Amino acid sequence: MARSLEALFPAAYEAAARRRPIDLVHLAKQTLGDWALECEVLRMFDEVARAYFKRLEASTNSDELLMNLHALRGAASGVGAWGIVDMCKLAEHEVRDGEINPERIDDIAMTVEETRAFIMDLLEQEAT
16 A cells, blocks of 8 residues: 655655645645635635734733734634744743733734735636
């Protein structure tokens, strides 16, 4: 019985997936390979990521910050936006340790914008 390359080299596949703002293999699994559904999920995530990040920026205390980081991380994990997930996890740990690093929020903003640009490019390709 032949094994897949992914099964033989999981670390290499994971590293490759993390290079893109969206892990398209993860997204395909979540949507059972339905490309139209993938596009709809990406459109919704684009809106949700923008809204959650605005809430994150408007947070006025640690509890709000944690709640908004967690919401953004959860939405990102659903579509395989691992860069956003990793940044939010790091920020959550920092906030819990009593550190609120404004640069971390800037890093999250950049990662969200890169991801949104990637989504727009994918959706434009889908439309052609």
